[in-house]
Amino acid sequence: MNKELAGAVTPRSFGIAQWRVMLRDEMALLAMPGAHHKALHKQAHALHQGHVIDADELSDLLELADAALAFAVESLLDLEADE
Numbered sequence: 003m004n005k006e007l008a009g010a011v012t013p014r015s016f017g018i019a020q021w022r023v024m025l026r027d028e029m030a031l032l033a034m035p036g037a038h039h040k041a042l043h044k045q046a047h048a049l050h051q052g053h054v055i056d057a058d059e060l061s062d063l064l065e066l067a068d069a070a071l072a073f074a075v076e077s078l079l080d081l082e083a084d085e
């Protein structure tokens with residue numbers, strides 16, 4: 003049974019899971035949107051260069067990173083407008 007569980011975690015699934023955890027880190031995103039966005043891009047490109055993901059998956063991750071940045075900017079603008 004342990005061998006089955008160990009086989010379920012691949013470098014691919016682990017790398018993508020780490021990236022998604024980083025994507026969902028709303029505190030880091032709102033604290034430093036630009037730096038967080040840059041880190042997401044850097045990690046996505048590293049996954050692609052390491053042949054963990056293909057070009058289509060890289061494009062998807064970059065789109066998600068861009069959407070997170072847009073969310074952060076809009077959220078921060080809404081906070082400023084409320085003050």
